[in-house]
Amino acid sequence: MQRQRCEQAAAAAGATVTEVFEDGGFSGSRADNRPALQRLLARLGEFDSVYVWKLDRLSRSARDYHNIAYLLQKCGTAFVSVSEGMGGSGAVGKMVLGQLAAVAEFFLDILKENVRAALDENARQGRHHGQLPFGYRRSVDKTVRIEPDTQQAPILRELFRRYANGESLSKLAAQLNTSPANSERRWTSALLGTMLRNRTYVGEIAWRGQVYEALHQPLIDWDTWSVVQKRLMENKSVPASARKRSLSPLFRCGVCGSCVRIVWGGPESRYRSYECHQRRTVPREQRHIGNSISILKAHALIWRAVEYFLGEEAIGQGCRKPNRRDRNAERRKLERERDRLDEHIAYNLEAGANNAVPLHILKRQNDPLMARLAETNRLLAQLDQAEEQLTELRATSPAQIVELLQSQDPEAQRRFAKAFFSVIELHDGFLRFVPTVPEVLPFDVAIPSGHPSRRREPVELRFLT
Numbered sequence: 001m002q003r004q005r006c007e008q009a010a011a012a013a014g015a016t017v018t019e020v021f022e023d024g025g026f027s028g029s030r031a032d033n034r035p036a037l038q039r040l041l042a043r044l045g046e047f048d049s050v051y052v053w054k055l056d057r058l059s060r061s062a063r064d065y066h067n068i069a070y071l072l073q074k075c076g077t078a079f080v081s082v083s084e085g086m087g088g089s090g091a092v093g094k095m096v097l098g099q100l101a102a103v104a105e106f107f108l109d110i111l112k113e114n115v116r117a118a119l120d121e122n123a124r125q126g127r128h129h130g131q132l133p134f135g136y137r138r139s140v141d142k143t144v145r146i147e148p149d150t151q152q153a154p155i156l157r158e159l160f161r162r163y164a165n166g167e168s169l170s171k172l173a174a175q176l177n178t179s180p181a182n183s184e185r186r187w188t189s190a191l192l193g194t195m196l197r198n199r200t201y202v203g204e205i206a207w208r209g210q211v212y213e214a215l216h217q218p219l220i221d222w223d224t225w226s227v228v229q230k231r232l233m234e235n236k237s238v239p240a241s242a243r244k245r246s247l248s249p250l251f252r253c254g255v256c257g258s259c260v261r262i263v264w265g266g267p268e269s270r271y272r273s274y275e276c277h278q279r280r281t282v283p284r285e286q287r288h289i290g291n292s293i294s295i296l297k298a299h300a301l302i303w304r305a306v307e308y309f310l311g312e313e314a315i316g317q318g319c320r321k322p323n324r325r326d327r328n329a330e331r332r333k334l335e336r337e338r339d340r341l342d343e344h345i346a347y348n349l350e351a352g353a354n355n356a357v358p359l360h361i362l363k364r365q366n367d368p369l370m371a372r373l374a375e376t377n378r379l380l381a382q383l384d385q386a387e388e389q390l391t392e393l394r395a396t397s398p399a400q401i402v403e404l405l406q407s408q409d410p411e412a413q414r415r416f417a418k419a420f421f422s423v424i425e426l427h428d429g430f431l432r433f434v435p436t437v438p439e440v441l442p443f444d445v446a447i448p449s450g451h452p453s454r455r456r457e458p459v460e461l462r463f464l465t
């Protein structure tokens with residue numbers, strides 16, 4: 001009877017009935033135990049309109065009803081209650097559906113806010129919530145929430161200790177996987193890395209960018225924790241996808257030393273930027289600002305810096321820093337020192353040969369002189385090596401740079417840049433280029449303001465003292 005009336009109403013509105021959903025014998029009070037209704041909701045997008053006999057046939061629960069109305073509106077499906085003459089694809093029907101959906105959304109928001117507020121309060125009071133970290137078990141004490149697990153806690157402490165002592169994540173993961181005690185878990189270095197960063201272990205709760213003191217018992221002491229965090233930061237690698245298309249492996253954060261990652265946004269929101277990898281993961285009070293540069297600008301600066309490096313002023317005189325070292329003066333000084341030591345040692349030996357000085361006194365005099373001579377020779381060799389390296393780099397012509405840039409081969413570009421700079425530090429407002437040649441001092445270049453240009457206009461290198 002109800003079904004017939006619905007079909008008639010649909011036909012009257014010019015609709016073709018493609019499918020009928022009936023929940024015979026099921027209560028309308030709850031939506032989740034009515035299979036036909038669930039089937040309908042899952043396929044809502046396939047229908048132009050849904051006809052029901054009465055509103056309460058759909059669901060007797062106001063909340064379910066509002067949620068269904070919300071779904072209907074999201075799918076753009078019209079809704080008609082036949083006996084109540086309500087709904088349809090007309091203006092009134094849309095308005096009713098819209099209002100119902102708005103009410104549903106409102107309640108959903110309230111629910112979310114309540115949950116969030118409860119979790120905030122939990123964190124503030126130091127109570128753990130969420131997933132159970134390895135090393136802990138649920139506690140019967142409801143204020144503390146978690147307590148050390150007698151089997152897992154020693155394993156966890158051992159992991160921290162061994163990583164702090166220099167063992168690698170992959171090695172630790174492999175050992176855990178083959179250990180007889182392990183059965184249910186599959187350990188990876190990524191999983192271990194996440195675990196070793198979990199502040200729960202030092203008795204803290206990290207929640208939405210804030211850190212709170214926790215009530216539960218810590219498993220790791222602060223000394224071990226900070227050694228581990230430092231190692232993790234140093235060893236963190238740039239993800240392979242980012243490495244492929246960028247010069248990011250050249251960069252390091254000038255503040256914390258971690259690698260950079262590629263993000264959308266940053267100072268010029270339309271472009272991709274390099275940004276300190278830790279910038280968004282460290283607690284707010286330790287976060288450093290700046291330390292982000294658009295990729296276009298960064299690359300333009302690198303190629304200008306290479307050009308500068310190839311110019312006589314860069315290579316010939318070190319760089320334009322007030323404390324620059326003149327390598328030729330340095331070499332002359334070292335050579336004079338070497339000659340003086342040579343002479344002194346020869347004189348002493350001669351005196352010894354003539355029995356003018358007893359041998360043990362001669363040895364006492366000559367040993368420090370020999371040590372100084374060795375050191376001087378080492379410095380001179382280093383200068384020679386630097387000179388050779390520079391000669392090699394100087395053989396690069398500007399035409400080669402242009403060719404390299406046009407080739408769009410990131411692998412080759414990276415190798416090329418790596419030949420000049422061992423690392424480029426990203427600071428707030430400037431880049432510090434550290435040349436591969438030890439005799440050339442690092443130099444700081446200001447990051448130019450304004451938007452980067454896709455046209456390869458030469459950027460100005462502004463040196464900072």
Ligand SMILES: [Zn+2]
Nearest residue numbers: 253255256276
């Ligand atoms: Zn940083």
